[in-house]
Amino acid sequence: VRSRCYAFEEAIWEHARTGTELSADAMDHIHNCDRCALAVREARRVLGAILDTDCVPPTPDCRQAVMARISPAERRPRLAWSYAFAGVALAAVAVGGVVTMRPDPTIPTKQRVARDAGNAGRASRVGSVASVREAAGRAA
Amino acid sequence: LEAFDELVSAHQARVYALAYRIMGNPEDASDVQQETFVRAWRSLGKFRKDAEFSTWLHRITVNLCISMKRRKDYQSTEPLCEDRLSASVDSGGIACLEKTDVATTVRKVMAALPAHYRALLVLREVEGRCFEEVARILGCSEQSARSRACKARKLLRERIRPYLEEEMQ
Numbered sequence: 492v493r494s495r496c497y498a499f500e501e502a503i504w505e506h507a508r509t510g511t512e513l514s515a516d517a518m519d520h521i522h523n524c525d526r527c528a529l530a531v532r533e534a535r536r537v538l539g540a541i542l543d544t545d546c547v548p549p550t551p552d553c554r555q556a557v558m559a560r561i562s563p564a565e566r567r568p569r570l571a572w573s574y575a576f577a578g579v580a581l582a583a584v585a586v587g588g589v590v591t592m593r594p595d596p597t598i599p600t601k602q603r604v605a606r607d608a609g610n611a612g613r614a615s616r617v618g619s620v621a622s623v624r625e626a627a628g629r630a631a
Numbered sequence: 632l633e634a635f636d637e638l639v640s641a642h643q644a645r646v647y648a649l650a651y652r653i654m655g656n657p658e659d660a661s662d663v664q665q666e667t668f669v670r671a672w673r674s675l676g677k678f679r680k681d682a683e684f685s686t687w688l689h690r691i692t693v694n695l696c697i698s699m700k701r702r703k704d705y706q707s708t709e710p711l712c713e714d715r716l717s718a719s720v721d722s723g724g725i726a727c728l729e730k731t732d733v734a735t736t737v738r739k740v741m742a743a744l745p746a747h748y749r750a751l752l753v754l755r756e757v758e759g760r761c762f763e764e765v766a767r768i769l770g771c772s773e774q775s776a777r778s779r780a781c782k783a784r785k786l787l788r789e790r791i792r793p794y795l796e797e798e799m800q
Contacts, residue, residue: 500781508756533788536795538756540737545757548657550647550664554639557668562632 495520496527503527507534508542635675639668642685646692652753653696655742663699667692682767690768693750700746733794740790748783755780 499517506513513521521527646667651660670691671678678687741749747769754765755776766776 497781500784501777504756504784508759530788533792533795534784536733537737537787537791540734541741541757544734544738545652547648547651550644551657551661553643553647553661553665553668554636556665557639557672558632558636560665560669561635561672 496524496530499527500530503531504534504538507531507538635672638684642688643668645685646688649689649692649753649758650696652757653693653746653750654700655738659699659703663692663695666695670695686764686767690770693754693768697746697750700749704746736794737791740787743790744783744786748779748786751776751779752783752787756784 499520502513502517503521505511521531643664647660647664650663650667651657654660654663667688671688674691678684741752744752751765751769754760754768755762760768762773762776762780765780766773769776769779771779
């Protein structure tokens with residue numbers, strides 16, 4: 492019986508709300524079921540009361556308030572965020588550039604080659620002065 | 632922005648009516664109406680084109696109403712009418728309600744229902760939407776919407792019954 496009551500519940504509320512006629516099957520069940528007969532009476536009474544007093548006050552025009560809230564408030568944070576993002580991106584590029592442009596100590600540069608060559612020449616000159624002094628000493 | 636202004640203009644009446652029916656007072660309904668459009672603007676990117684814009688908007692409205700109602704119930708220092716109603720229903724009376732007329736009683740009982748049941752009853756019984764649409768707005772399956780509607784109606788009838796019995800006597 493309960494499953495049949497459940498099956499007709501939707502029809503009962505639809506009937507109470509819109510006044511559409513119940514099917515013969517539903518009517519037959521309601522005549523023989525006290526629970527559903529009570530449900531019909533209560534649904535009619537309750538929905539009647541709800542729908543009779545359903546009067547919505549005039550709609551306030553919220554366009555200005557909404558636009559005022561979304562225009563400045565929503566745009567500024569977006570701009571601020573985009574500027575912040577751009578700043579971070581630039582900083583990252585700059586740091587990356589500095590890191591990649593730094594000379595590798597293992598690779599010989601022109602200056603280093605020249606400096607090394609100068610040191611070698613000085614050393615050989617120092618060496619030749621010492622050998623001349625040694626020869627002069629021997630001759631003396 | 633101009634296009635959004637037009638959308639607000641086209642949908643604000645239905646959003647307000649839905650919010651008013653769920654919240655039960657013009658101040659809260661107005662707050663929800665405004666907040667709905669601000670939220671919609673913020674999440675326009677999330678709007679899927681396969682859903683109807685109005686359904687999506689009403690979903691935001693219902694979610695805002697439910698959270699606002701829960702917050703208000705939580706913040707309320709008075710004992711909840713809902714609790715008093717349950718107690719009075721248990722004891723066979725309905726002391727919480729002013730016994731004026733059925734409409735006032737029904738409104739008060741509706742206001743004391745849990746927010747999600749109230750939203751469902753408004754969508755289905757007051758606005759007469761089909762279960763498919765109700766389910767889309769509430770973000771649940773159609774079967775779940777039907778089952779919740781049964782529970783909501785049962786609760787409404789149980790709470791209103793003592794008064795109706797008294798009136799019939």
